[in-house]
Every structure is written in structure tokens, then in C-alpha cells.
Amino acid sequence: MGFQDLGLGPEVLKAVSDAGYTQPTPIQEQAVPYVLMGRDVLGTAQTGTGKTASFTLPMIDILAAGKAKARMPRSLILEPTRELADQVSKNFETYGKYHKLSMALLIGGVSFGDQERKLDRGVDVLIATPGRLLDHFERGKVMLSGVKILVIDEADRMMDMGFIPDVERIVGLLPPIRQTLFFSATMSPDMRRLADKFLSNPREVAVAPPASPAALVQQFLVSVTRDNKRDVLRQLIRSENVKNALIFCNRKRDVDILAKSLLKHGLDAAALHGDMAQSSRMETLARFKAGELALLVCSDVAARGLDIQGLSHVFNFDVPMHAEDYVHRIGRTGRAGLTGRSLTLATREDSKYLSAIVKLIGKDIPPMAVDGLVVETVETADAAAPSERPRQHGQSKRRSRGGKGGRQQSEQRREPQHAPQPIASAPAEVPPPPPSEKKRRERPRHRDDLGPNVVGLGDHMPAFLTRPVRPFKE
Numbered sequence: 226m227g228f229q230d231l232g233l234g235p236e237v238l239k240a241v242s243d244a245g246y247t248q249p250t251p252i253q254e255q256a257v258p259y260v261l262m263g264r265d266v267l268g269t270a271q272t273g274t275g276k277t278a279s280f281t282l283p284m285i286d287i288l289a290a291g292k293a294k295a296r297m298p299r300s301l302i303l304e305p306t307r308e309l310a311d312q313v314s315k316n317f318e319t320y321g322k323y324h325k326l327s328m329a330l331l332i333g334g335v336s337f338g339d340q341e342r343k344l345d346r347g348v349d350v351l352i353a354t355p356g357r358l359l360d361h362f363e364r365g366k367v368m369l370s371g372v373k374i375l376v377i378d379e380a381d382r383m384m385d386m387g388f389i390p391d392v393e394r395i396v397g398l399l400p401p402i403r404q405t406l407f408f409s410a411t412m413s414p415d416m417r418r419l420a421d422k423f424l425s426n427p428r429e430v431a432v433a434p435p436a437s438p439a440a441l442v443q444q445f446l447v448s449v450t451r452d453n454k455r456d457v458l459r460q461l462i463r464s465e466n467v468k469n470a471l472i473f474c475n476r477k478r479d480v481d482i483l484a485k486s487l488l489k490h491g492l493d494a495a496a497l498h499g500d501m502a503q504s505s506r507m508e509t510l511a512r513f514k515a516g517e518l519a520l521l522v523c524s525d526v527a528a529r530g531l532d533i534q535g536l537s538h539v540f541n542f543d544v545p546m547h548a549e550d551y552v553h554r555i556g557r558t559g560r561a562g563l564t565g566r567s568l569t570l571a572t573r574e575d576s577k578y579l580s581a582i583v584k585l586i587g588k589d590i591p592p593m594a595v596d597g598l599v600v601e602t603v604e605t606a607d608a609a610a611p612s613e614r615p616r617q618h619g620q621s622k623r624r625s626r627g628g629k630g631g632r633q634q635s636e637q638r639r640e641p642q643h644a645p646q647p648i649a650s651a652p653a654e655v656p657p658p659p660p661s662e663k664k665r666r667e668r669p670r671h672r673d674d675l676g677p678n679v680v681g682l683g684d685h686m687p688a689f690l691t692r693p694v695r696p697f698k699e
């Protein structure tokens with residue numbers, strides 16, 4: 226199947242061809258026709274599969290007809306991190322180059338002023354992180370009643386980061402008659418329950434079994450002690466013929482320390498984490514993507530979903546405490562048909578986390594010996610029971626916003642600040658929707674669903690018609 230068979234318009238096809246794409250990826254083949262039909266879509270796809278284009282390409286076509294009104298965006302894309310939001314906006318620029326769609330990016334760490342000016346002019350596409358969007362909403366700078374298409378991207382990450390209450394609040398501000406596209410790298414029961422709240426009769430598309438690590442990544446385990454970790458890492462960097470690498474630490478504090486240590490030893494390294502100013506995060510990332518920087522030491526939050534072409538290595542300086550993070554980390558390499566290598570440094574104390582990873586990926590990670598270093602063997606403990614998993618899905622870590630800077634600081638809370646303690650309780654359940662919510666979902670959500678008798682509204686559906694009716698009080 227070629228791009229021309231998906232139902233996309235000529236301008237989008239030309240932009241896709243300019244981007245050098247010859248064939249749609251499986252997620253694009255499956256999702257694009259349904260998005261163009263106006264159907265809700267529930268997609269299981271990781272970054273690296275071409276997922277972003279699977280919703281941006283048809284959205285550009287759909288939004289080409291119509292005009293934006295001041296402060297009333299016509300579509301909304303929610304992303305968990307600033308970097309992902311920025312990446313999606315670049316996709317719109319690439320694929321929308323033959324259209325005149327206006328776009329605004331609402332992310333933290335950037336001044337409100339420029340974002341407000343864009344909103345004032347009217348935007349077709351609003352790409353936002355949940356916190357910054359709510360900040361704008363609370364300041365009265367954006368109205369969400371004109372949103373016809375909603376994309377919730379990386380929903381599992383949103384859940385991990387405690388954003389779901391914000392997302393639920395945002396969805397409550399949108400008109401019930403809309404098209405919703407929901408993407409997640411994994412589709413746990415929690416995720417399904419959440420999707421069920423937001424979607425109406427969705428078309429399901431899936432391209433990779435949940436939590437399958439990239440097939441083209443060669444994975445190795447290197448046994449270390451706390452004392453020789455940094456020596457081993459430097460030795461590996463030198464012996465591995467590293468072109469460019471992401472080096473993951475579990476704590477932001479360690480990201481800074483390790484980046485400085487590598488620099489001191491003459492290696493070309495920089496840090497990337499959520500405590501850095503947005504401008505220096507963007508600048509460091511741009512240098513890394515441009516090949517001007519070889520080693521990027523990073524936290525999970527900052528590096529999640531980054532699309533870096535031809536990354537040769539991923540190092541786990543720390544074994545991730547959440548098995549899914551291992552899959553996401555190593556998936557930064559081995560993309561677009563290229564092979565990559567991931568090397569995980571593990572101490573004896575990491576055996577429990579390693580067991581969870583081995584259980585998730587369904588295979589052992591082969592050990593790698595490092596010349597000249599005395600190393601211990603790290604055994605995986607019995608696979609951790611699900612109840613021992615340290616993360617409680619669906620739990621909100623959100624705190625009240627304290628004005629300027631509040632959002633920036635909130636990312637700090639999402640990363641572990643101390644050694645993990647296993648939590649003995651089962652993952653929190655997402656409660657079933659209240660009856661009123663259920664009723665709302667059962668209402669027709671697309672103009673086409675209203676049947677042939679609804680005439681005369683044209684493209685515009687007055688907002689008061691879609692608002693739930695308040696009980697009458699005497």
C-alpha cells in the first residue's frame with residue numbers, strides 16, 4: 226500500500242514525498258484512513274513507528290477546511306513532555322508546509338506572552354503539555370469549546386507522570402462532539418479503562434506487541450560495583466566505538482554529576498534533565514541531534530520519546546526502577562532499520578529491577594565482560610510480583626499550582642529523589658465513570674452520527690447545544 230492509497234490530499238502527499246517517505250509505516254496504513262473518516266482511534270504504538278505522522282497527516286487534511294477563531298483552537302494535541310510537544314510541532318511544520326494552518330505550542334519554561342499572542346490570532350492546531358494548557362485556561366486566555374479533534378499522545382507516560390487528573394479536567398472542558406485519537410506505547414487494563422472514558426466506538430490499531438523492545442537493538446548487561454561504575458562506563462564508551470549515545474541515570478542529581486565527570490575525563494558530554502532551563506534543554510538537544518555533541522546524559526522524563534536519527538548506543542548507567550522505562554530507553558536506538566546497542570550497568574543491588582525487566586521483555590540480557598576489570602555477576606532475583614512494582618499507576622502526583630514556575634518544578638517531583646521503596650499495594654484502579662459521564666459518552670459525538678435529520682447547522686455547532694443541561698432549580 227502506498228501513501229496515495231490512504232485517502233490523503235495532494236498537498237499532504239507532496240509534503241510526505243518531500244520528506245523522503247516512500248511507504249507508509251504499518252501504524253500509518255492502519256490509522257490514517259480511519260482518522261480521515263472521523264472515527265475515534267485507539268492506537269498501541271511506540272515512538273519510532275511513525276505514530277506521529279499517523280495522526281498529523283490526516284489532521285492536516287481535515288483542518289485544511291475551516292478557519293480558526295481567536296483563542297478557540299480547532300484541534301488539541303496533549304503531550305507529556307515539552308520535548309515531545311516540540312517534536313510534534315516540527316512534524317506539523319514538515320507535513321503542513323503546503324497548507325496555511327496556524328499552530329501554537331504551549332509548553333512550560335517558555336514565556337506566556339508569545340504563547341498568548343499566538344492564541345489571540347487563532348490557531349488550528351494547539352500542541353500542549355497538560356499543565357501549561359490549564360495555566361492558560363485559568364488565565365482566561367484559551368477556550369476549548371471549539372476543539373473538534375483531540376489527540377492524547379503517550380497516554381501511558383501521562384499516567385506515569387501523574388497527569389491523568391489534568392487530562393481528565395481538560396477533556397471535561399472540550400465539547401462532547403469531537404473526534405478523539407488516543408495513543409499509548411502499552412495497553413494495560415488501566416490504559417484501556419482510561420481510553421474507554423475518552424473514546425467513543427474507537428477503531429483499534431496496534432503495531433507492536435506491548436513492551437516489545439526494538440528488534441534491532443543488541444542488549445548487554447555489564448556487572449559493576451558502585452565504586453567502579455564510572456570507570457566501566459568510560460571504558461565501554463572508549464571500546465564500543467560510540468558514535469552518539471544517550472546515557473540514562475535514574476536521578477537528576479546523578480545526571481549532572483556524571484555529565485561533569487565525563488567532561489572532566491575528556492569526553493564530549495552534556496546533561497539533559499527537567500531542572501534545566503527550557504532554553505538550555507532545547508539547545509543541548511539540538512546540538513545532540515545535529516551531531517555536535519556525542520554523549521547526552523539524561524533522565525527518563527527529559528529523554529522520553531526523543532527521535533534521534535542513527536543513535537548508536539544507549540547506556541543505562543542505572544538500571545531503571547520501572548521495567549517499562551528499560552524498553553523506552555533502549556528503543557531510542559535501533560530505529561528506522563538501523564541496528565543499535567544497549568549496555569546496562571548493574572550492581573548486585575539491582576537484581577530485583579533486572580528481574581522485572583527480564584520478565585517484561587521475556588528474555589535474558591546476555592552478560593558482557595569488560596577487559597581488565599574485576600566484576601561481580603549480577604543474578605536476577607525471582608521475577609518481582611506485580612504487587613511489588615514500585616510505581617502506582619493512575620496515582621496523581623499533582624500538587625496545586627503556585628503561579629509562575631509551578632509547572633517547571635512539578636517535573637522535579639515526578640523523578641525519584643531517593644532510593645526506591647517497593648510499594649506493597651496493587652496498582653490503583655481508575656474508577657468507573659459516574660453515571661452522568663456514561664450518559665455523556667453515549668450521546669452522539671460526531672455530526673455524521675446525528676443522522677440525516679439534523680440540518681441547517683452547517684459547520685458550526687453552537688456550544689450551548691452540546692453543553693450538559695443543568696437540573697432546574699426553583
Ligand code: AMP
Pocket residue numbers: 245246247248249250253271272273274275276277278532561
Ligand atoms: P515517530 O514514531 O512519529 O516518532 O517517527 C519516527 C521517525 O520515523 C521520525 O523521524 C519520522 O520522520 C520517521 N517516519 C515517519 N513516517 C515515516 C515513513 N512513512 N517512512 C520513513 N520514515 C518515517
